Amino acid sequence: MARIGRRRTEKDPESSGKVRGDTRQNLIDSAMVIVTEDTGGLAGMSLREVTRRAGVSPTAFYRHFTDMEELGLALLDEVGVVLRGMLRAVRKQAATKDMISNSVRVLVEYGMGQRGALLVLTRERAGGSLRMRSAIRSQMSHFATELASDLRLMNLFPQMTQADLQRLAGIIISLAVSATPDILDLPEDNQAAVDEFVKDLEKQVLIVLLGAQSWRAKTPDEKKRRKK
Amino acid sequence: MARIGRRRTEKDPESSGKVRGDTRQNLIDSAMVIVTEDTGGLAGMSLREVTRRAGVSPTAFYRHFTDMEELGLALLDEVGVVLRGMLRAVRKQAATKDMISNSVRVLVEYGMGQRGALLVLTRERAGGSLRMRSAIRSQMSHFATELASDLRLMNLFPQMTQADLQRLAGIIISLAVSATPDILDLPEDNQAAVDEFVKDLEKQVLIVLLGAQSWRAKTPDEKKRRKK
């Protein structure tokens, strides 16, 4: 049996107590790695496997999470924050047409780089526990709200109600989410294929935006009151 | 194409002691039940659990499948056939406007009734093995192709190329797939909420259709060659 656990050797200069607080994060990271390279998602991931990867004893897990589900939620949260930040940054520095293309590209590149991130997002959306699912839904609506707000600032759809803008954003996010599994299977060595995919996704978004404009133009007498 | 082992009694289908020949189907059904009521998907489903549900010994499993993955593929195939049939039937008997609304309603109702079916479809799309994922992709493109063909017959978009029709259908399927997890969490007792959801999804589809029309109208000089 190999001695994997880096035992704190009494007075090791750098290990004197400071490596300790990292364990929680280590667990999350390990989970991310496992999810990334292993088929089976959070459900097919064992507590022991995670702790093994993190270099801790199995029981240490309970010092930081009560559940595997809780680990999953933490993992998800991290992904959401990062991804949201990236997209927001992109949108902030480009206008209209470029914005779409840039956003799509960022999504694709992030997805291919940090496979696990998007993987968890899409997979557990239909998979995980009820808590997990609604956490993801909330993340997605968060995405959509930010996008809607940016769309409003750009004044591309001045005639649209706030609610309908939100719906529009929702559709776009839907497209992105739906594209995610395909992103994850994109051949990393074939840049042409990636470009093709990006272009296609851009076009999808454009169609939706166009549709939204026509829709408003054609039915200006709408007066729905939406609540959600 | 696959010949499902049906080579048994031709005289008395049910009487020979046990219902022997049904075992394979029983396993599939059991898997479906488990997937439906258990969080965790195909990955979190054990061989023993399936055989237990099916009322057979664990080792009997190997008489019908080499792998759990193979079971999954069989399950998926069944779902695809059924769902595809339903949607095709719906589209065949209504035109244009009603077609959308009917299709959406069928999808939602089927999803709520046979949760496991849609669950497997969405979940394993991002989850399962590579084989599973491409099988699902193929199912989806199958859906899209059928839809595209129907759209062409309806002559709604006479000016569109075949390839662009296929893309349009792809977008619609994307929306449907993306909506699936939400369908599965719809409150069964609250019909109003279901109606609201259906209406919303219909509207999304309409926007896309409108967008597609405007798209063609605005950029008639397209000449892309797509290859998929």
Added chain:
DNA sequence: AGCTGATGTGCACAACTGTAAACATTAAGT
């Protein structure tokens, strides 16, 4: 100094897993 709470360890254990091996039954084909 000594106490306390947080964080880590090892050991133990029962439950469950996948699957191998040998065997029983039966339908079908000769």
Added chain:
DNA sequence: ACTTAATGTTTACAGTTGTGCACATCAGCT
């Protein structure tokens, strides 16, 4: 009638799992 292939069973085993328990280390407080 005898063989054979398909389909099922029982028993067995080794590996993995989640988790309870007792204990070790250490930072920070009074």
